[in-house]
Amino acid sequence: MTDHGCAETTRARGLAKMAEVYGTEFQDYPGSHFAVTADHLFADIWSRTELSVRDRRLLLLGALTAQGAIDTAGIQIGAALRNDELTEEQLHEIAVFLCHYVGWPNGTKLDLLVGTIVAQQKKAARAEHDDRAE
Template sequence: MTDDARTRGLDRMQEVYGWRPPEIDSAHFATTVDHLFAEIWSRPGLTDRDRRLLLLGALTAQGRIETAEIQLQGALHNAEFTTEQLHEIALFLCHYVGWPNGTRLDNAVRTVAERLREDGEPRMRRLK
């Protein structure tokens, strides 16, 4: 790990999720920040919205809705999708990853959107 990779990775995580994680002294944290965010999330070719959409599909297919909630929060925070679009994504995914997983994602969209409103998260900016 270089300090440059760590800084780039932490900065990129903040851009992607809207918050900066506390640093943890572990190999898992180092790989996540120094490689996944400093390198993979920073590559050209896909937008953050593209990456987020792929992640939502993959996580929903695996039934990892608790992890998908992190992506939903980031998507809403960064105005990559509206709440209505996320509900449409969940409905669409029901047909490809199973109704129970898609429904759980739909419920998670509602939960995350309500939590952000309660926390005073600013209204979503308009999509570009």
């Protein structure tokens, strides 16, 4: 782990990167699993400059889909849409592309999940709009 001063600074950088990557704030949690996630994965790995967050997300979507970890891929789909990194059309195209490399079942599951998450986000946006109009 890179520590630019102290553990609090590393944790703060990790939490800030997590917020950037997922488009939502994260609170600090105790335990070694969260420490490795925030302090190493996000403060160090996701913060490296050689790849953009979008680049890393594309790689992660491919890896998760190849492993059949479609539920975890859903977290990345939602974040990509929230952060305007990928459009609905691009996400569907990723699924078509991955079908040829990771198998039709996994690629198809990803495609269906893209549709589900897009529909959920559109529904939430409509509800928020309706709430503001009242």
